Amino acid sequence: MTIEHKNKKKFTGKVVSTKMQNTITVLIADQKPDPRCGKIIKRTKKYLADTNSFEINEGDKVEIEECRPISKRKFFKVISIIKAEGAKQ
Numbered sequence: 001m002t003i004e005h006k007n008k009k010k011f012t013g014k015v016v017s018t019k020m021q022n023t024i025t026v027l028i029a030d031q032k033p034d035p036r037c038g039k040i041i042k043r044t045k046k047y048l049a050d051t052n053s054f055e056i057n058e059g060d061k062v063e064i065e066e067c068r069p070i071s072k073r074k075f076f077k078v079i080s081i082i083k084a085e086g087a088k089q
Contacts, residue, residue, distance in 0.1 A: 008065050008066045008067075009065070009066040010063060010064070010065050010066070010079070011026070011028045011047070011063070011064050011076075012028075012061065012062070012063050012064075012082065013026040013027050013028040013029070013047070013061070013062065013064070014026065014027050014029075014059065014060070014061055014062075015027075015056055015057070015058050015059060015060045015061075015062055016046070016058065017058065018056060018057060018058055020048075022050060022051050023048055023049070023050060023051065023074060024048070024049050024051055024056055024062070024078070025046050025047070025048055025049075026046065026047050026048075026049050026062060026064055026076070027044055027045075027046055028044065028045050028046075028047060029042060029043070029044050030042070030043045030044070030045075031043075047064065047076050048071075048073050048074040048076065049062075049064045049074065049076040049077060049078050050067075050070050050074060050076070050077040050078065051078055052077055052078050054078050054081060056078065056081060057084070059085045060081055060082075060083065060084050060085055061081070061082040061083040061085065062078050062079075062080070062081050062082060063078070063079045063080050063082055064076040064077065064078055064079065065077060065079045
């Protein structure tokens, strides 16, 4: 019997680093209006994600989902590769 949690966070972002073993760094960009003046503010945040044996390169667009803590800073895993742009030669 498995229990699935409905409220897992999912993000789509760009891979900025693949230098670690089985781990990638994903940059998530978000735009929200300022509560006081209404000006659009761009915010970015980097998350570490487990690769799940995907072949991922820098520049790829991936979808990540929240999971149990894998290490001290890594609590997301890669679900799918949306667009593979950064191919190594």
